[in-house]
Amino acid sequence: MRTPSFMPYAAGLAAALILSGCAAEEVSLAVPTPVTTPSSRTAEPPSTTPATTVDPVVARIPQAARADTQEGAEAFAKFFIEQVTDSFVEGDPDLLSGLFVDDCKTCINFRKTASYFESKGQHYAKRSFVTEHTSIRRFLHDDPVKFVEVAGHEIEVDIVDRTGARLESTKPNDNISFVLAIEFDEHWTVSAVHVEQR
Template sequence: MEIPAAARAHTPAGAEAFVKFFMVQVNVAWTRPQAGLIPPLGEPGCLSCQSFERTASDLVAKGHRYAKTPATYTRFEALSGAPGGRQYVRVLGTQHRVDIVDSAGRVVSTDAEKPIAVNAMTVWQGDQWLLYDMG
């Protein structure tokens, strides 16, 4: 997986671009579905990353997938106040009302539509951003 150049910059804008890339990968992991996309983008102790990956792995194991993009993100904004080497990023968007379907296309469950407003914390490790957590 190639992380875009903008998301590799060690700047607040780079952290914003990284979180945007991360959230696109979650959408891909759940609609394809595909396990293994999330762990390389998260710090090993990231509980949110583990939860996103667990969902992807469960979808793969059951032969299920999201029928369309689970969420759309409308704003990524770097925030001040994070400890050294870290960057807060505010994420706004919408979790869509979307069906989860089996391999035959039958609906097995449906996520409700709701707004998304969370803060992500990224950490600069080596030469890249990683997601530290989200909540």
């Protein structure tokens, strides 16, 4: 049985999951200035350390998935699919913030699904997709768009409400692949996702 096009691996959910999302918070890691107390001696002025700002998106990406290499591309693709599932488990669309371009339609629908779960107080009981392997489909140095396959299988998981009561469950799927088009600009981002039944 084919799954709905707007949510390629959440079979069994109502087709009414047409939804919306929001942006990530910025994180700033600043070194605090030491506090001086009055004393009889003249205190040396405190040394100042410039504030260090960490990109909130890069901070969430595992080290292995940050490199502009084939290995980095595969690690990022696997990480992205895990984040999609985690956004359903947590009911948190912000787990996907900054990881895809604005016109990635499948990515937008993944985020809308997580937003729907958030608004309804529902979530997956656990991850539904198990990665079996990743592989490079196309990685040409003169083409900024790289293609990576994340192959695996889906397991049946319960969709539960705030109390943990089961509402329905996803359908298992033994052979499914996500082919991600990704680009590197300071970090990898997803520009398209194609779902294949193997």
